[in-house]
Amino acid sequence: MNTAAAVATPPVAGDYYDATLQTRAIRLLPADYAVSDEPLAIVTLLGSCVAACLYDPLLRVGGMNHFMLPDGEADPGNARYGVHAMELLVNALLKRGARRTRLLAKVFGGGNVLRGFQDPIGSRNARFVLDYLDAERIPVQASDLGDIHPRKVAFFVQTGRTLVRRLPATRDRELVDVERAYRERLSHGPRSGSVELF
Numbered sequence: 001m002n003t004a005a006a007v008a009t010p011p012v013a014g015d016y017y018d019a020t021l022q023t024r025a026i027r028l029l030p031a032d033y034a035v036s037d038e039p040l041a042i043v044t045l046l047g048s049c050v051a052a053c054l055y056d057p058l059l060r061v062g063g064m065n066h067f068m069l070p071d072g073e074a075d076p077g078n079a080r081y082g083v084h085a086m087e088l089l090v091n092a093l094l095k096r097g098a099r100r101t102r103l104l105a106k107v108f109g110g111g112n113v114l115r116g117f118q119d120p121i122g123s124r125n126a127r128f129v130l131d132y133l134d135a136e137r138i139p140v141q142a143s144d145l146g147d148i149h150p151r152k153v154a155f156f157v158q159t160g161r162t163l164v165r166r167l168p169a170t171r172d173r174e175l176v177d178v179e180r181a182y183r184e185r186l187s188h189g190p191r192s193g194s195v196e197l198f
Contacts, residue, residue, distance in 0.1 A: 018043065025040055025042065031067065033085060033092065040156075044152075045153075046109030048120065050107060051066045051107070051108050052105060054104070055157060057160060060157075060159070062157035069121065083132070090103070106142040107144075123146065
């Protein structure tokens with residue numbers, strides 16, 4: 001991946017042991033989603049993006065997505081846009097045996113960390129996820145949306161337990177740079193099938 005020297009490099013996605021949480025974890029990056037029924041946490045860092053955490057408490061299966069924009073053209077396997085990200089997450093849970101009628105949601109992010117917009121993307125993302133869940137009749141059990149702070153979220157898929165830490169303003173610049181760089185790649189990079197070239 002070619003990243004300009006002035007832009008912070010996002011962490012690599014994947015499976016790791018989180019010493020702070022004392023559990024196995026999956027690091028979720030923008031435009032991605034993960035579902036599991038194993039005893040682990042899904043962890044992500046949010047600025048203006050939103051993460052929806054859905055779980056079936058009876059089956060003890062859950063998942064999280066991380067989307068950047070409320071709407072746009074669907075890209076197979078890519079969760080960058082809210083509608084597609086939500087469909088991918090719900091369908092992955094249903095394939096694991098979850099029942100739509102039992103799904104519960106917790107939603108986070110949508111911070112207005114990119115300043116200077118009349119209708120900030122964070123606010124649009126937050127409105128989208130709440131409207132989507134309302135339309136799909138998936139109850140929202142908890143939320144931490146809006147404001148100006150980035151957040152670190154850890155979601156324990158089997159129990160639905162969620163930890164949210166609002167990050168200090170000193171992290172704002174780094175997160176804004178990462179989001180802008182990623183958004184730039186998405187808008188200018190050619191796509192071929194489900195593989196994004198950059």
